[in-house]
Every structure is written in structure tokens, then in C-alpha cells.
Amino acid sequence: MKKLLDDPENAVDDSLTGFAAAHADLVEVHGLHGAGPVFVSRAGGAVAGKVGLVSGGGSGHEPLHAGFVGAGMLDAAVPGAVFTSPTPDQITPAIQAADGGAGVLAIVKNYTGDVLNFETAVELAEAEDVQVATVLVNDDVAVEDSLYTAGRRGVAGTVMVEKIAGAAAARGDDLAGVQAVAERVVANVRSMGVALAACTVPHVGKPSFDLGEGEIEIGIGIHGEPGRQRIAMTSASEITRLLLEPVADDLHVASGERVLLFVNGMGGTPQSELYVVYGRARALLEERGVTVARSLVGNYVTSLEMQGASITLLRLDDELEQLWDAPVHTAAMHW
Amino acid sequence: MKKLLDDPENAVDDSLTGFAAAHADLVEVHGLHGAGPVFVSRAGGAVAGKVGLVSGGGSGHEPLHAGFVGAGMLDAAVPGAVFTSPTPDQITPAIQAADGGAGVLAIVKNYTGDVLNFETAVELAEAEDVQVATVLVNDDVAVEDSLYTAGRRGVAGTVMVEKIAGAAAARGDDLAGVQAVAERVVANVRSMGVALAACTVPHVGKPSFDLGEGEIEIGIGIHGEPGRQRIAMTSASEITRLLLEPVADDLHVASGERVLLFVNGMGGTPQSELYVVYGRARALLEERGVTVARSLVGNYVTSLEMQGASITLLRLDDELEQLWDAPVHTAAMHW
Amino acid sequence: MTLDAAWARRWAAQAAATVAAAKDDLTELDRQIGDGDHGHNLDRGFRAVVAKLDATPAAADETVGAVLKLVATTLMSTVGGAAGPLYGTAFLRAAKVTDREELDAPAVVALLEAAVEGITARGHATTGEKTMVDAWQPAAEAAAGADGATTLAVLEAAAAAADAGATATIPLVATKGRASYLGERSAGHEDPGARSTALLLAAAVAAAEEP
């Protein structure tokens, strides 16, 4: 394992130190180097009268979530240890920092750890008189939503939820309104991912899972956990088909509908390959009569340096399209 | 080698196909799939009366250069085969497409191949009555600029040249003016990079150079070529020092001066590590009394999925700062 | 041998030592069917617990519950992941039923039952889902079944049952937690949380056996 780190135990803090310095115009990072519970909030504090947006989860998925703190998106983000949900004592002050008096929406990816820690944190924040609503993101079609799993995971579709709910909050929707928009995104977004090579958690020092030279993992999560199915390496066209079809089928996207097509890199795959997948996915959608009205291609929800990609589809309507297009100014998304 | 590609021989075309579809509002891609010489131009064509900006080079460095085509930056980009300079028959029509009647500035990274192919292309374009000026980017301090090398290479500093010259062209400077600004950036920008792991060119199928598990290459270029020096793996702080000091020394950056600090990822290194390097580099600069007035952190000039990073410093003055801040709207840079 | 507050403090210290020694093994179990952080997370938590206890001198009339509450809140705020809130809740509920200076055999049973209730209330898992419940639940049952035995024997029965329960998770297919995403592929691996539960209860026994 070769990584640009000093002590792997301090990797998250050291990285946030650089992040805070590079983006002092956008964010404030609290609690670094043992000063207290770590969380990231918007520079200048909560916006009075605006619904606050908070998200969080294990580190190692950068730019998610801290890279999305800023105007038009999140008001606070809570990074846990690498691939480990943050704790309530981090989340509660982040919720408080995001509260501009209009309440806070917590955007939680559906993982047992995230859900449990946010649950406790929300209870504590409510005890401090902050009004909190929660939305659970569970866009990963690789996982069956059945009695036999912890339910679908939240993966790359989280970016769509954060961007669009952020725009709704920025235009002045109240807490119930922002929550409703966020839930509409959740209801209309689906994803699935593939890993060509696993990543290595700094303090573990060996790959999150073992994958042979000729094998790939279909249906991976973003927490360095193995996928649903291991198959032999194949072409980009075939891999795209294996990801796109379950996503499109599960979303029941019909001919004539408009979608946002998001090809997300897991961290270690070059952009050029992501565009190959994007091109193939778009062609498959066009074959189905689906219009790709908006696009996003890049590393937004990563698993450290994992090699691979995920495909996300969001069914669009005029309002979601407008909210997607609305201005955003964060470290990782800016238009 | 596992890559999200179909036929490695068509990797560049397949990727550009996706790129063109994803960014049809920004770019037009010409000549794909055997239709003719491949180049990328601004959607809507050249801007009348504005100096056109063209750059190009081997593919595999995405988002450089095609990702920087758009308002406030490049008017055309010319992607060669992977790590191979494009040919004159691609470059000449790109220059013509970029010409809005006020002439064209060609931004060329200093590599023998790039220089020779652009030379011929410029001659051919001039024969077609386009006024062309050329600026050579040679920011890589890892290479000695002596009789005993092909001169310093152009690496990540190219982004600064393209952004700032693009802003000068956008504000209406004439060809000589844009060229002068570009040359001022070249004179004030220096870079150096490190590789933790080599990348693999798709059609070659094995790593560009051999690097042991405990070794790193200091002073790498961006063309998958090995570096200047091989050393044992060490900490982020030490690696940052080994890159930053030669860069700062060569630039003769003095206490009280302002710089832009750019930490560039080579493609396969997670963003979190880039921010660790950024934090360390910034601290070293502050020790020298240098003010980091602007920052850029991310994958902008890559070598496929190479693991590593480079550090670039640009000495700023009021004008360069304003031009850096000026609006830009391209696939990879937008503010 | 009395199960008093000093025992509870020794338990925490023993647990910290055991987890530190087993850290890599637990992480490796989690790497197989999870995300490879369980050992590391628990180790971070129990190191914080030890630091917290060291910084909190024992009152003369300290209760077992007071110690367990401190363990609970520290785990909650330092472990993260699924295990943090689950262990946190387990110790918090256990603290609530042990607000006394010394535990007898029925109190040990009550402690374990409260822990199980806390975990299932938070995590909604039942036995057979390949989670820490598969260690805690048999432990509580074995304790309850060791009717009339000494407190130490009750504790020993619980620890032995937890150990067996952890081993018995190997063939199971996970239906809760991160391992559930693997479906059938989760079979053939021991659940890391069940194993760490067995280690924690073994530490309780070891702490009781100390002079």
C-alpha cells in the first residue's frame, strides 16, 4: 500500500486540514486534531430563515459530503472515520450549525450505521429545540429491498438528492417542502456500480476485498464492501449493459421520459473510461426511447482509489430539472 | 489490465463519443470513427473578433485539453492517440476552427513530438491565412533546462496558461496581448510531480514503467514516462517537501509574494490524499512567508490511472489574479 | 469475587486489552463480509473508554451502572458505524438495571437481558440473522438458565454461550447489517460483531476472576 499520507490514523484529519485551508471561502471545519467532534459547516454560518441541509457518512467517498457544502447545496457535512459512520456527538452539532431557524433536513444514506447514528443525533438535536426531518437515500438496485437485507443502500444518487434538495432550500421552500422534494428525488433515482479493483483503507493496509486479475464485482456499495456478484472481466459495453438495464428497469423509465444520466467514478478509474461508459449508457437509453436531458460524469461518490464506476438515473420533470440547473457553489460542484 | 473499454484501439474515439454527447452544449467533436481528422471545437464555432486559443497533445491526460474547451478558456483542443502528440492534419483544422478573425494562439507543451507537429500545423494554417502565435509551456522543474535535455516539459502548469490566456482573450486582448499574458504565466509557473504507481496504456497492456512496492518516482512527466529519480516510499510530508522546495526555489518565490497553489492528481489518487499534500505544501509556503492567494486541488492533468500528484506554483499579481477569477464555463472548470 | 464497580472498571480495561489484541482478526472478519473496520472501530472506542475511566476517579459509592453508563456514552461517541450505537445502547440499557454497588446472579441475568433488548430495539435483528444478537441472545439465555449458580458461574455460562453463538454464525446467511448485501456469499464466515461480543463477555469473566 502506497498512499500520500503521514500517519494513516490521522488521514481524515490531515485531509480535512488541507480541505479547510483550500476552501476557507466556502467552509469551516470544526474539531480537527482532537479539538472536539469533527464536522464541516458553511463559512459564515447558517443562513437565517433557510432550511438547513446536513449529510454525513464514513470518509473515503470524497468529494461526498464535505465537497458539497456551500450555497445551493449542503449547510453541513459530517465525516466519520474511513468507511465508518460518524457518531452522534459529531452529527448533533452539525445539525445545530445548519439551523437557520427554519429547521434542518438530514440526508442519510441507508446503512445500518448511518441510520442508527443519525437517529440518536436527531433525537439529541430535537432535545435542543431544532426541528429536524430525515430523508433516507436508498438508490442501489444491486441490493434487494426485502426482509432479507438491511434494505437498499444509499450510493451515488445521494448527490442528486443533495443538489436538488439544496436548490429547493435555497429558493425558500419550508422544511416539509424541502423534505418532499428530497423524497421525490429518492423515489426517482436508482444506481448500480461495478469494481474492477478494490480499494485499501489506510489503517487496514490491504484491499477491502480480494479480486482476481480476471474478475470484477458487480453491484458494489461505496463502503469498500464486496458486491453482489463476481463475474469475469468483460467489455465496457457489456458492463454498461449489466449496470444500466437493472437501473432502468427498476426505475420503470419509459419511452418519452427524460432522465439525468450520471456516470460516477469510484476514484481510481480515469475520466476517459467514464466517458466510454457514459456513451454506451446513453445509447442504450436512446434505444429505449428515453431522452438524456441532463448529464454528470466524474468522481463524485468514490471509494478511495477503487477502480470502477456506477451508473445513476434520475427521472426528471420540469421542476427537478430547474432545481438541478439552479446555481450551486461548493468545492466539488459549481455552476 | 482491467479497463472500462471495448477495443483498446478505439479507446480515444469511444471516450470522445461520450464526451461529445455529455457536453453538446459546450463542444463539438469532429472526425470520430474514421470520419476525418479528430479535433474538438467550441459549440457554435469561433467567436468573431476574439483571439482563438488552441491546445492539444496526447490523450490520456483528461480533462486536459478537451475538458477546457468553452467560454473563457480554449476554443479548440486536439487529442492525439494515448500519450502521442496529435498530427498536423488534426491540428491545422482545429486552428482554423478557432479563428474568429483575430488570430489564434497555439498553446504547446514542450515535448519534441508536440513541438514538431504543431510547427508543421501552424505553417499549414498560416498558408491558409490564419495568423498564429505559439507559446511553449515548460513548467517542469524536474527536468534540467540544459543542452543535455530536450528542455523542460510542459506539465500541470498548462492549465494555468490555458485559463489565464483564455480570460485575456475573452476580455478582448489582441493576439500579441494574449500571447504576452500567456508568456507571463509561463515565466511564473513551475511544477513537479511524483508517481506512486505507473499507469497502463490500453493498447500496451502493461505499466508504462516498472516500480517496486516500496518505491516511488520523483519528477515524472505526464506521458507515462518514468521520472528523474527513484526513491523509497516515504510520508506525504516528505514527498510534499521533495516536490515543493525545488518548485519554490526555481520560481524564486519570495516572502511577501502571493501564489496560486495547485495540487494536481495524476488520476488514480483519491482526492483526500491530494488535500493532505495541499495542506502540507501550504504550510511550507507559509513558513517561507508566501501567501497562498488562490488554490486548485483535483485531477486536471492526469496520466490515465497513474497514482501520484504534482505541485504547481504560479506567482500572482493583480492582473493574473483577476484573469484567474474571470468566469469560465467548460466541462472540467466552471465558475 | 464481587461484581462491583471495581469489577466493571476491570471489565472495561480487560475488554480494551482483548479488543486491542484481536483488532486485526476482527477487522479481517469484517473485511470478508463487511467493510473491514470493525476491529479498528472497537479498538478506538475502548481506548477512549479506558482514557475516560482513568480521568474519572471512582466515587466511594460508585455503582456498576455508573461505570457502564460511562462505557456506553464513550462507545457511542467514538466507535461509529453500526457497532457504535448498538454496543452503546447495550451498555446504556445494562447501566439502567445495574444502578447498585454490587451485582448478584439475577442482576447479571438482568444486565444481559437489558443489553439484548437494547440491541434488538435499535437494530431490529433477531437470532439467525448473523449479527451480534446471535452471541448476546444465547448469552442472556444461558445466564437465565444457570439458575441457582454463583454469579461467576452465571457469567461464565453467558460467555461460553456467546462464544458458541459466534461460532454458530459461520454457516448463516446474513439478513441484517452490511453482510446482508452479500446474500448467499456471506455464508462461511463468522460475524465480526458476534465474535467481538464473545470477546467482551470473556473479558467480563476474566475481570471477575482477577483478585
Next chain:
Amino acid sequence: MTLDAAWARRWAAQAAATVAAAKDDLTELDRQIGDGDHGHNLDRGFRAVVAKLDATPAAADETVGAVLKLVATTLMSTVGGAAGPLYGTAFLRAAKVTDREELDAPAVVALLEAAVEGITARGHATTGEKTMVDAWQPAAEAAAGADGATTLAVLEAAAAAADAGATATIPLVATKGRASYLGERSAGHEDPGARSTALLLAAAVAAAEEP
């Protein structure tokens, strides 16, 4: 054996076959001290040359120069990198001095000297810098020195000298091209462009020896 336009076409075809066969070896040389694309680039170029020649029927009075010019422009527009313009210019300059239907021995010398001049005019390298000049220059000199020999013998002398020149680049430290960035570490490896030059001249001989 006449060195006419048909020979020039056979030369191009032979070169294409040779380069295709040596593609991986040339790329491996370039991987050692460059960026690992030389064999691939040349192969792409010569495949295009063959296609272009196939699509361009020979005129009855076709000159050697006409064929070489076609080779030159095709290489220029398909090879890219450093080698594209350098080989392109070499063949373009060679075409200029071979605008006749058949070459005699002095014409072969002129062809080689024009090629060398073209390469050095574009690349500013001299011998000893570990580039293709280290194969072309001795080739031209050997041809000039093979005074009074048959045209075939002149060509053979050139090819042999290019081969020896390529081998002699092994100990050199590069001061031009991408290999120069490696400094001292470039020593101990053969220059890929010098090796491909030797292959191209060997192809010229083979084409001359064909019926």
C-alpha cells in the same frame, strides 16, 4: 534488381510487415526510456501507408519520389509523436531528390543524405544524442563510403551501418527526445527510433532483393 517506383512500393510494404512484427519490441524499448508508444505509432502509420498505396494505382511513369512523398505525407498525418514528423520529413526530403523512375548508387546516397538532413533540420539532434540520427547518419555515411559498389551493395552497407548504429546507442545517455528526461538512467537501453530506422533500411534491402 532495379530501384524503381515498384521497389519503393515494395519497400513500404516490407517496412509495414517488419514494423508490425517488431511492434511490441519497439514499444518495449520505448517503455524502458520513453512512453511506450513507438512501435504502436509506427505500426499505425505504416498500415495507413499500405492502405494509401493500395488505393493509389501506380501511374506508368511513377517516380520513386512520388511513392516516397506519399509515404511521407501519410506518416506525417498518422504517426504523431516525435517520430511522425521526423520520419515524415525524412521521407519528404528523400522524395525531393528522387523524382526519377530509377535510382542508381549515387541516388541512393542522395536519398539517405536528404533524409538525414531533414531529420536534423527538424529535430536539431546530432550523432551521440541517442536518437534515430545515430542510425540514419552512419547509414548515409556508409552509403557514401561504398563508392563504386552496386546500388544493392550501397543499400546493404547503409542498412548494416544503421543496425550497428542502433546497437551503439545502448550505452549512450540521451540528450534529445523523451529519453533525455531520464538523464543517466537512459544508458543501457537501445533507442527505439534508432532501432526502427535500422528496420526500415533492412526493409529497403529486402525489397531490393525481391524478384
